[in-house]
Amino acid sequence: MLKQTDIHTVLIAGPGVMGASFAQIFAKHQYQVYLYGVSETSLEKARYLISINQKTEVEQGALTVEESAALLGRIIMTTSKDCFTKADFVLETVSENMETKHAFWKDITSVIGEEVVLATNTSGMSITEIAKAVKHPRRFAGMHWVNPPHLIPLVEVIAGEESSGEVLDTIYGIALSLGQRPVRVYKDPTGFILNRLQYAVVREAFHCVEMGYASMEDVDKVMKYGLGLRYACIGPFETIDFGGIDIFNRVGSYLFDALCNDGGVPKLLKEAYEAGKCGIKNCNGFYDYSDGKDKTALAKRDAAFIALARALYENEEN
Numbered sequence: 001m002l003k004q005t006d007i008h009t010v011l012i013a014g015p016g017v018m019g020a021s022f023a024q025i026f027a028k029h030q031y032q033v034y035l036y037g038v039s040e041t042s043l044e045k046a047r048y049l050i051s052i053n054q055k056t057e058v059e060q061g062a063l064t065v066e067e068s069a070a071l072l073g074r075i076i077m078t079t080s081k082d083c084f085t086k087a088d089f090v091l092e093t094v095s096e097n098m099e100t101k102h103a104f105w106k107d108i109t110s111v112i113g114e115e116v117v118l119a120t121n122t123s124g125m126s127i128t129e130i131a132k133a134v135k136h137p138r139r140f141a142g143m144h145w146v147n148p149p150h151l152i153p154l155v156e157v158i159a160g161e162e163s164s165g166e167v168l169d170t171i172y173g174i175a176l177s178l179g180q181r182p183v184r185v186y187k188d189p190t191g192f193i194l195n196r197l198q199y200a201v202v203r204e205a206f207h208c209v210e211m212g213y214a215s216m217e218d219v220d221k222v223m224k225y226g227l228g229l230r231y232a233c234i235g236p237f238e239t240i241d242f243g244g245i246d247i248f249n250r251v252g253s254y255l256f257d258a259l260c261n262d263g264g265v266p267k268l269l270k271e272a273y274e275a276g277k278c279g280i281k282n283c284n285g286f287y288d289y290s291d292g293k294d295k296t297a298l299a300k301r302d303a304a305f306i307a308l309a310r311a312l313y314e315n316e317e318n
Contacts, residue, residue, distance in 0.1 A: 001139050001166055002088055002115050004173030011036060011087035013104065014094040015046035015077070018121060021150040022091060024050055027074040028063075028150075029178050034076050034083040043077045050075075053150055056299060060306045084108050089174065091143060093121040101125070102133035109135035117170050119143035124191040127160035138164040142185070143171050144192055151305040153181040156192045204259060206266035216286055232308060233315075 008031065012022045015037040023035040023046070037043045054072070057063045063071070076083070084090075090112070094104050101120065109118070118140040120130055131137040142158030155175040159168055168184065175182035185192050191199065205219050214222070230239060240248045265273075272286065279285035280294050289297060 001164070002117050002170065004170050004177060007088040007117065007170075007174065008032060009086055009088050010034070011083055011090045013090065013092045013108070015042050016093065017049060018145065018147060018149060019093045020046040020049040021053065021148055022093065022121075022145070023075045024053060024071060024150050025178050025180075027071045028067075030074070032074055032076075034078060034087065036081075036083055037077070037079055040079060043079065046077065052298075053148070053302075056302045057150075057306070060303055062306055081107075081111075084111050087112065087116060089117045089119070091119050091121060096122060096125060098125065098129065101130050105130065105133040105140075106135075109133075114139070117167060117174075119171055121145055124195050126190070127158050127163070127188050131160045131162055137162040139167050141167050141171055142188075142192070143175070144194070146194065148302065148305070151302060151309065153179065153309065154194065155180045155182040156185050156194060157182050158185040158188060158192055160188055202269075203262070203266060206268050207260035207262070210266070210268060232312065 010026045010031045011034045012019050012026070013036045015023075015035050019035060019037075023033050026033045035043070035046060037046065050072070054063070054068045058065055058068050090108065092101065092104060094100050101122070105118075105120075114136050116139065118134060120127065120140075120142055121144060122130065122142060123144060127140075127142040131140050134140045137160065141160060141163040142156065144156040144158060146152040146154050157168055157172050157175065172182050172184065183193065189196065201223075205223075208214050208219055209216055234242065276282075277284045277286075280289050280297060283289040283294050287297075
């Protein structure tokens with residue numbers, strides 16, 4: 001099996017929002033990248049997404065114009081399966097559907113070498129179940145990124161039941177080579193770690209709005225200017241240490257029982273979905289993104305992520 005230092009050519013399968021970002025990340029760090037899509041239409045959308053992302057990074061000083069041009073020169077977009085045989089590492093980001101993922105992996109692992117390292121970017125599907133369609137599943141694991149992955153450094157490296165320690169080390173090393181901040185996840189839990197934490201917050205956020213405790217806008221402010229700012233610098237266990245284990249135990253004795261513990265999708269989220277709202281992708285969400293507000297919101301978000309990441313990295317170095 002290839003080690004991280006042996007990997008030079010990367011195949012990104014799925015040219016959607018995540019795949020387009022992955023192509024940029026790997027190319028930025030000198031990897032040769034093939035971005036594979038089943039249609040020219042899907043690749044054209046990827047070109048558009050990449051152009052927007054690159055424009056923002058250049059404007060924010062994260063890349064020079066020359067660096068951006070060189071990066072783009074290392075990305076080859078293709079609908080030809082010939083690229084499968086050229087890859088040292090394959091990162092799949094096709095739709096979150098088990099049949100689709102099984103079909104992809106059954107197809108690709110029938111033509112590539114046993115030494116090629118394989119990963120899926122599923123947001124929470126079972127790595128062990130996906131691996132059932134993989135030939136030689138010991139070289140397969142999960143590699144879950146956070147959207148937008150070219151700006152947010154976390155990568156979860158998830159072990160399936162048959163993932164070897166060697167492949168987990170290799171994928172962890174790949175993430176480090178990209179300047180990311182990888183973490184290891186064992187036992188293949190549903191949702192891994194990030195989404196388990198995120199959906200616990202989402203459930204309570206909807207509960208606070210549904211109960212009339214606060215508006216959506218103010219719940220978002222609580223996260224952005226309170227918890228979010230804190231958790232960008234220290235994690236939950238560090239927070240408890242700084243705040244006092246005795247204090248958190250005392251408050252927890254009455255607060256944990258008061259939190260929402262409902263199962264299923266929150267009512268407001270389900271209603272929004274059934275009304276056809278998809279958020280910024282169709283300019284119709286909990287907020288208004290019509291008349292160009294979507295582009296403004298994305299640019300503002302990305303600029304904030306870049307500034308925050310830069311501050312965090314500088315803090316680590318000091």
